[in-house]
Amino acid sequence: MKEGVVSFRSVFYMAGLGIFAAVVTFVAAPLASGGDARVEGGIEIASGTLALSGLATLGSEILQLERKFLAWNLLRSCNLSLPSVAIIVLFFLDKLSFQSAFFATYVGTALWAVAGTIVAIVSSRKLLASRRPAWGFSLRIWFTRLFDFVGMRVDQVLLAALATTSQLGTYAVAATCASASGALTQALGHVVFPDQAAASADAQSRNGRVFLVGIGSSIASSAAMLLVIAVFGDILFGPTFDGLLPTAALLMVFQLLSDQWNLVVYRDSAGMSAGQLAGSSLVGLLTLCVSLVAVNMFWDINGISMAACMIAFGAARLISRFASGLAHVGNPA
Structure with a gap:
């Protein structure tokens, strides 16, 4: 297409x-x-x-x-x-x-x-x-989405099994608020993808600005959402959601990282260069698994610790992708 x-x-x-x-x-x-x-x-x-x-x-x-x-x-x-x-x-x-x-x-x-x-x-x-x-490209994208899907869903599954019902409820509300805070950046990715797919020089030159605008919109949306939770949280959600604000704040950091990752996936998909995406997504998933094991051994799995593990997941994906990109530039052969 x-x-x-x-x-x-x-x-x-x-x-x-x-x-x-x-x-x-x-x-x-x-x-x-x-x-x-x-x-x-x-x-x-x-x-x-x-x-x-x-x-x-x-x-x-x-x-x-x-x-x-x-x-x-x-x-x-x-x-x-x-x-x-x-x-x-x-x-x-x-x-x-x-x-x-x-x-x-x-x-x-x-x-x-x-x-x-x-x-x-x-x-x-x-x-x-x-x-x-392009079967090779399609399979890489499929594995990327598979690893991403598992990583994005395992948090609430584990909380349902290992945490209390109230902790799961608080985490679910915080996750919904965090997801809403990423709407602007997600819309940005949808809008710029056709230009990236067209492989125009102007679109390629705008990639850096797209990422900066995405970070800025995520920060602004998250700040606004956190302000609403801090001021109107008890009115909107009731007084029973203990720890909602810090959990939401951590998950919004993860949402920012996740939105940046989605922009990377859009960019690489548009350029039909998905070779490094699946590996980076797998690194993120393995990092999440290691983090969860460590938390379960030395701490308690609750909403805040789970959100911290999700941040590790999101950061590992991006760091791995950018590191592999730098390695590829340094060794083009």
């Missing part, structure tokens, strides 16, 4: 992967449901949307690369915002139940899948049959 065309083979493989994901999810429903017939039925029904997920993802990326941000955001809102809004409305109408919440989520996801697939099909007029997918 980098030169404005879409590989026919890429479309074929994306469609095939979506169907494969749907089949695997449907078959695995009895095991994943833990014997709950209601959950099993929900998984089987929801697996149908996965059949179009490959093409829908392709359609979403086409809109982003073509700088059609209004259509891109509308498409993303189908499964990101619409279900949440519908669930809130159902709650105030006193109609919220497992079935209604599931239906709202399913409809939003189905709308995203169908609309994204339509975009991909409409773009088929640009198909280029002779182009082969």
